[in-house]
Amino acid sequence: MSSVCLVERLKKGGYRITPQRQEIINCFGSGGKHYSAEEIHQEIKNKFPNVSLDTVYRNLNTMRELGIIEALNFEDGKCRYELAGENSHHHHLICIRCGMSEELDFCPLKFLDSSLLRDKKFTVERHSFELYGYCSSCTGSKREVK
Amino acid sequence: MSSVCLVERLKKGGYRITPQRQEIINCFGSGGKHYSAEEIHQEIKNKFPNVSLDTVYRNLNTMRELGIIEALNFEDGKCRYELAGENSHHHHLICIRCGMSEELDFCPLKFLDSSLLRDKKFTVERHSFELYGYCSSCTGSKREVK
DNA sequence: TGACTAATAAGAATTATTCCTATCTAAATA
């Protein structure tokens, strides 16, 4: 999804394209990293030294509500965000030593017998599946760093 | 795993069995609920009105290090804890309306092609897999409550 | 009994996130 398209979707949602919003969108433009709000804030401060962390959170939440981005939970106490493409559903490998995260092209829902859920009368809205361990650089020195 | 056994494992780890610890263990004795630290704290205060929340956290972490309990992340901003039995690996259904959580007897790792990870040289230590949605009581009135 | 160490209570500190409020600004209107 191009950043032009993101701007369109914000506008369609009735939101203004402020310089701060444009800059948040630019952050995502440059590839598949999984930034935390704090990291995005640091990045944006290069252009807008006075931008508040609240503005970052507020806009990330707005974009999440519009389905433009997704919030990821890597169980380290903070949210990370990534672009939500149309056909880009995926999960992650997360290194518990260096924090690296990588996308994984495997979704367990395909293998879950749906009769299991039907019996329980449970309606699935979303799911998590993340693998935690040591990436190629960190295997060998396996000591989890907090 | 009986609570007697839990006490044994704490002792083997070089830890004392204080009344507070005994009481935390008792909380888990009564079945498969997924308590938060705050809930355990409330429960224990019935017997020890002065017990501190810090004591609960400290001991939950100790028990986690010993592998006696496991921390669950239901993405609602707080940890939940459950007994870690030997053959009891499982995942969860979590209702995003009422908070109900139920165990699910399905593990996606069985279906993940291990060559995928071998290629990436990633060593898996643990994984998450949780289904979020509406339980049988909450289907019908689908409005997520924060 | 005395010394040593683990464990505790109480409250302060930390961290991620959200809320509040006064100000600002872009768009709509007159």
Next chain:
DNA sequence: TATTTAGATAGGAATAATTCTTATTAGTCA
């Protein structure tokens, strides 16, 4: 163009889960 209005922002306060600090207490062992 000047005015109005609603959306957005900065800054700082508030919140909530968790951890840290410190002084005190209580087992354990010599």
